[in-house]
Amino acid sequence: MTLFTTIYSFLYQFGDSFAYLTLSALGLAVIFGMMGVINLAHGEFVMCGAYITILTAKAGLPLPLAMLTGAMTAACVGAILEYLIVRHLYNRLFDSIVATWAVSLITQQTMLIFAGPSIEGLSTPFGSFELGDYSFSTYRALLPFFAITVLAALYLLFFRTNYGIYARATIQNAQMAKCLGLRTSRIYSMTFALGAGLAGLAGALYAPTITAVPTMGSSFIVPAFVTVVTGGANVLLGVLPAAGFLGFIQSGMTAAFGQLAGQIGLLITVIFVIRLLPKGMGHLFNRR
C-alpha cells in the first residue's frame, strides 16, 4: 500500500466526519447562535428535508433539484413553525426548549402513523472509485466540498447582502435596530427559516446514504449539538473550526481504536473545550 493511499484514506475519513458535523450543525448554529433559541426540533427539519428529497426524486425530479426542494420545504415549514409557536417564545429559553421538543415528538409520531415506519431510500449517486486496496464512494468524497460550499454561501449571505447586515444588526442590538426602522420580527422569521432550511439541506444531502425513518433526525441531533457547543455562538467562526477539530479527533480515534473510541473521543473533547473555552472555539477568533 502506498503512502499516498494511506494519506488519502485518512483525508477521506476526516472529510467524511467534517462534512457530517458541519452539515448537521449549521442549521442549529444559525438558530441558536443568532436567535438564542435552542431548537430541539432540529432533527425533524433534517427528516423533512430527507423525506421530501426522496419522495420528489422518486417522482422523477433530478436529484439536485429534489435536494433543493427538500431544503426549501424544510425552510417553509420552519417559517410556519416560527409564526405559530417560536415567535411567542423569544427570550423564554426554557419554554422554547420544551415547546420545540414537543414539536419534535409530535412530528415523529405523526410521521410514524401516517407515513409508516420507513420509506424506500435512494441509491447513492456517482458510483465509486478505487485507490490501491481501497474503494471509495465518490458522492461521499464530494460531501466535504458541499459542506465548504454551504459555508462560503453563508459567508456571502451574512457579509454581502442586505439581509445579512440587517440580521447581524438585529442580533447585535435588537432595540437599536428597531429604532432604526428594521422590522426585526421579519428578520427573526427569515433567520429561523434559514436555519430550518439548512437542517433540511443536511437531510437532503444525506438522504441517499442513510435510512429514511421518522426517527432519523435523532442521529443528527448529537453531532449538531456537540459541534455547536464546541464552536460557540458564532455561526461561521464557530462551526468551521469546531467541525474541523472534532472531525480530526473523531476520524483519528476511529481509525486507531474503532468506532466506540471515536464516539468517546468526540464527547471527551467537548468536555475539555467547554472547560477551557466556555464561550466556544469561535471566541478565539473574536478580535477584541
Place this chain on the structure above:
Amino acid sequence: MNKIRRIAIACALTLPVSLAVMAADPVKLGLLEDQSGNFSLAVIPKIHATELAIEEINAKGGIMGRPIKLIHYDTQSDNTKFQEFARRLIQVDKPDVIFGAFSSASREAIRPIMDKAKQLYFYNNQYEGGVCDSNVFVTGAVPEQQFSTLVPWLMEKYGKRVYTIAADYNFGQISAEWVRKIVKENGGTMVGEEFIPLSVNQFGQTIQNIQKVKPDFVMTLLVGNLQSAYFEQQAAANLNLPMGSSIQVGQAYEHKRFKPPALKNMYVTPNYIEEVDSPASNDFKKRFRAKFPNEPYISQEAANAYDAVYIYKAAVEKAKSTDMVKVRKALEGGGICTDGPQGKVCMDPKSHHMSHTIYLAHVQDDHSIKFPKVWNDIQPYWLGQAGCNLAAKADYSQYTPSSPPKK
C-alpha cells in the same frame, strides 16, 4: 312482599348473566411491544401477528371457551418504559401471561421483574441465545440454530476468512462470540471483529478496515435504523463482499426498504420470512393481509409472535388451567407443538426454546430472495447439552459459550 319479589326477580335475572360472564372470564394476555420509537419498524408486524392469532382463536371459541383479552402497552423502544409497564401489568392488570420485548436489552430489563413475580413470560423473538429461565419461554430462533447452519455453509462456499461487525450491546457481543466459536470449530479464522455503538450511522472507517484485511465474507449483526445505513454505504463504496447475518432481512426487511443492490449477496438464516413459498406460509400470508392489507412486510418475528399465541393455547389446554405454574409444568412436560407459518414447531422442555425450520435466504442483485437450502426441524440443542434442564432444575440465568452453566 313486593320488595322481596323484586329482589328475587333481580337475582333470577342477574344470576345466569353473571354465571355466563364468569364462564367467559377472559384469558388476559399482557403485551409489551415497541409500537413507537427506534424499533417500531420491526415490531409492528409482531403486534399485528399477535392480534391476528388472538382474533382467530377468539373466533373459534377462545381457549377452553374463554376469549383472550389483549392488554397492550406501547413500550416506545425504551428500556425504562419496559420496566414501568411490566410492573404495571403485573400489579394492576394481573395477566395470565405476558408476551413481548424486541431488543435483548429490553428483555434483560424486564426478566428480573418477571422472575420476582414468578410471571409466565414469552419472549417471541430471535436473539443471541442462552437464556435458561424457569419463567421465560422463547419462540424465536437462537444462534445454534441460525449460525450452525449459516456459517459452515458460507465458509464452504466462499472461504474461511471471516470478519464480523456487530452492534455493541449484549445481543451483538454474544452473537459475535457464537460466530467466533463456530468459525473456529470449522477450521476458519476471524480476520477482524468490530463492535459498533448503536448511535453510529457513518461507516466509512469500518468499510476501509474490512478492505484492508480482505475477508472472504462479512458477518453483519447490525441492529436498528441507524446502523442499517451500513448497507447503502458499503454498496456505494463498492465493497462487494458476500455477507451473512442472523437478523438482517428477517426482522427489518432491509431488502425491501433499500434500493438494490445495497444488500446484494446477503445470506440470512431466518426461521420464516414472507418470501417462503409453502402452503402453510401462503395461507398465513393470506389471512395476515386480509386483516392488515397495508403491512409492509410479514417478518420472521411476526411468525414467532403468531406461533407463540398458539403454543400458549396448547399449553393451557393441556394444563386445563391458566394457572401459571400448571401451564409451565405442561410446557415442561413436552409435546407442546403448533403448525404455524414455518411448519410444525415444538417447545423444548429442557431449555424453554423452540425447534425451527431454518431457511437459507439469499438476496439477489435485484433484492429478490432465493432459498438455496432449507434445514427442517433444527433443535435448540446447546443449552440442553450445556446443562440447562429447567424441567428438572429451576434456573434464572443467561449463559454464553464462554460462561456455560456450572455442572
